[in-house]
Amino acid sequence: MLNVRFGCSGCAFRTAAMKHCFYNETVGFFYNNSRKELTTYWRTKDVLVVALGLTVSVIVLLTNLLVITAIVINRRFHYPIYYLLGNLAAADLFAGIAYMFLMFHTGPRTAELSLKTWFIRQSLLDTSLTASVVNLLAIAVERHQTVFTMQLHSKMSNQRVMILIFCIWVTALLLGLIPSYGWHCLCALEKCSSMAPLYSRSYLTFWAISNLVIFLIMVVVYTHIFIYVKRKMTRMSKHTSFHPRYKETMISLVKTVTIILNPWPSAKLDSAQRNTLHLMHQRA
Template identity: 35%
Template structure:
């Protein structure tokens, strides 16, 4: 009797599963021939550029090396990988799907699952860090570096473990009746497991943010000052964005686990719901970083300097990393008043 992993290398296995779950009329054209797929490629490219800009900003400015910004950098890294993974997933869909072996299919889908899971776990880590920061009314002490490393490492280890389970055997190869319709090589019970994990995470984030709200309303928050109010507003926006972006995908996955073959036509459009969930990776930098003056200044400085370099101007000082946001802006003239905008007119035209 052969090894159960022999089917992992059979190129006909993927086609068999797609024909069973979706029928022989499954779309097999080029992914770029679909306008929606082209739009997804554009959005994923924006996600990559946006989060790459955040990572560069955090790396360059030493004032952004605090605990909170380290977690934001981790979130940006996971969101960047989510954009790359979903971009590759889109470009390898359509007619390219049916030439994949189960191994390459698991890599294609697993990378997207791992990146999106890491993004969600990073949101949870940020919620925990914000809770600790508000409770202590100050960032982590020096001894908190180990906790940060442990929390960030746990995000990626758990994300990779969850995404790698199907490749390790939790799949429906040889059991077509147990296959997911949205993800034809994944077992339905695995899909239910994933939905359950994300639901628990969502509930945990809601509980943490609810406690933050209670603390912010208490007398303890009076010592924290306006920072607590800003945090509370940011947390509310983040929670709303998380629910809006992920709830449709959760519903589709639950339908996938409950519906039989061809019983739920909406499952044929599941890729659009996952693409909408990927928008969370584009929204996160806007919520977490553009509400921070330090991050905003560094990003505007980067855009300004890149614009100057693109126009052929001399901008050696643009390559110098800032030690803090209070450092002189490279595009600000010496005679500017302290209340002047971050970027002058000349600089603004370069962005």
């Protein structure tokens, strides 16, 4: 039986709410209500989806474990950007676990799930995806700061990075767990979504818009970075158009920008790249 806090927001209305809620119904009841197909036997495509899903999940788990391990043991990666990348790997690792849980509780097994298990399955997916999207935004902001200050690494303290990572996960957990604590359609069948039959359409709309806004902000940040870099390259071309080493300088500039936007290459710059970075900073 589902915990009573799953539905009512106040004890004073609990009795009245229970009369109109369907806490004791099966998952199949809500799927039928939303006219969403729910199979009771294993089809060929179900087996293929589960097999492929488990394979992808294992690959995601292993690759992100390697990334996290590399960041932990390599002192060259002990900078804010790498901590954020490590947290992104942790979010993807969590997504792999969530997807693996889904694969073990999908297909014909969906009809056998309790309402609580169904909500756990969906919350894991929503939380992991939100954590990844918010973390990508944090990385974009950090890259924006480093590009505009012409530094390879930001000067953000480790404490601030940890607070930022904590806020990322709190945000992801809040968005992922809200349906389990009231924002569902167990008490209003007419509001059930056809995509997720136990979720309210309003919650799915809110969740989708929230992630879309975060994504659009990230696009704006990176667009600003590219416009800024393009302008600096144009200024450099005007000052070096007749210089014999113009081509080499521009190539070094592109390499420098690539290193700034992609932190995974070695943190050491060669002399030409250092000179170009310094020249850009002087003419900013």
